[in-house]
Amino acid sequence: MRAMTLDTLPTPCFVLDLARLRQNLGTARRVREAAGCKILLATKAFALPAVFPLMREYLDGTTASGEQEAQLGAEAFGKEVHVYSPAYAPGEIERLSQIAQHIYFNSAAQMAQYGAIAKAADAQIGLRVNPGYSNATLGGALYDPCAPMSRFGEVPAKLDEVDWSLVDIFHVHTLCESRADGSVGLIEHVAEHFAPYLQQVRAVNFGGGHFLNKPDFDVDALIAAIKAFRERFDIEVILEPGSGLVVDTGELHASVIDLHWNDGDIALLDASASTHMPDVLEVPYRPDVNGAGDAGEFAHTYRLAGRTCMTGDIIGDYSFASPLKPGDRIVFRDQMHYSFVKTNTFNGNPLANLALRHEDGRVEMISDFGYEAFRERLGR
Numbered sequence: 001m002r003a004m005t006l007d008t009l010p011t012p013c014f015v016l017d018l019a020r021l022r023q024n025l026g027t028a029r030r031v032r033e034a035a036g037c038k039i040l041l042a043t044k045a046f047a048l049p050a051v052f053p054l055m056r057e058y059l060d061g062t063t064a065s066g067e068q069e070a071q072l073g074a075e076a077f078g079k080e081v082h083v084y085s086p087a088y089a090p091g092e093i094e095r096l097s098q099i100a101q102h103i104y105f106n107s108a109a110q111m112a113q114y115g116a117i118a119k120a121a122d123a124q125i126g127l128r129v130n131p132g133y134s135n136a137t138l139g140g141a142l143y144d145p146c147a148p149m150s151r152f153g154e155v156p157a158k159l160d161e162v163d164w165s166l167v168d169i170f171h172v173h174t175l176c177e178s179r180a181d182g183s184v185g186l187i188e189h190v191a192e193h194f195a196p197y198l199q200q201v202r203a204v205n206f207g208g209g210h211f212l213n214k215p216d217f218d219v220d221a222l223i224a225a226i227k228a229f230r231e232r233f234d235i236e237v238i239l240e241p242g243s244g245l246v247v248d249t250g251e252l253h254a255s256v257i258d259l260h261w262n263d264g265d266i267a268l269l270d271a272s273a274s275t276h277m278p279d280v281l282e283v284p285y286r287p288d289v290n291g292a293g294d295a296g297e298f299a300h301t302y303r304l305a306g307r308t309c310m311t312g313d314i315i316g317d318y319s320f321a322s323p324l325k326p327g328d329r330i331v332f333r334d335q336m337h338y339s340f341v342k343t344n345t346f347n348g349n350p351l352a353n354l355a356l357r358h359e360d361g362r363v364e365m366i367s368d369f370g371y372e373a374f375r376e377r378l379g380r
């Protein structure tokens, strides 16, 4: 671990701001306490063991999307470990039952196949249902679990065939970067359409996608909807956001390596969309950059691009008040969710390192990725 300032930080590097994280976690605490619900961290969006001790103070545990995330949650976070996978392979439930106390199935068939193993290990059983409610504000059908022919969750038409005596938790996940209208809409939709099943379980999990810490998220509306739901059904309510807990808590710091020209100015960076911000290409979206505007807004416009061989490894066109030069810092905002968890070493590019900006302003590197990180993934 090395102490440094943001200006001397080697790039590329993700920097998490702990003061902002604590502020976001405060929102989660407020919802938990005022609504009387549980909140889990979805580690698929954000898995940084260095700050799990802080997060543990505010949250009830973690939810994993697979065996290794569940292991991380059990080892590094503690508290409750939940896990959901669209399909469990033979042997996984036996192992998961040792580390997760809450195991969610995607279908009645998987639950029939493996539920008894989980029950025998005293795990609570969840069944994911596709509630037919769409509100994803990001990426259209690509991020809508209720899109046509979605593989996520048991369909309503089959719910009467389910052995509900096995089910402890009714699970839905349909939101994505949704504001309170989505969260409230989902809660009301589930109450309206699934009451006979809710009366047979001890908890409901309303999934992730609640974009809690966006300034335009009406937290009080969410609290009121959960309270109304709990008054009607008297069962435990669980939320499992990822993005909503860490939105706007950190940046990806990059450097200009070289400048190029081809019908326009191009700045080649040591960070790339392909390797460090894959969602820029996948969603797609355009990250905000400190001190930069849209193309043409300021005097000097550049295409910001990565160094990989992929022609489309382009972050976007941005303008700056002064010309860029090699060594200049480019700071991409709001890079904490689904960014560092998805990085790769394509073309032999180093992973972006990870750093914390502590509440006293101290900057601390918590990784030192080098050749070993690249080499390890390529086998013996």
Ligand SMILES: Cc1ncc(COP(=O)(O)O)c(C=O)c1O
Pocket: 042, 044, 045, 084, 173, 175, 176, 177, 207, 208, 209, 210, 240, 241, 242, 243, 244
């Ligand atoms: C089942 C489930 N729960 C929780 C989440 C977390 O969602 P978000 O990071 O949008 O809050 C996801 C995201 O895909 C999910 O699939």
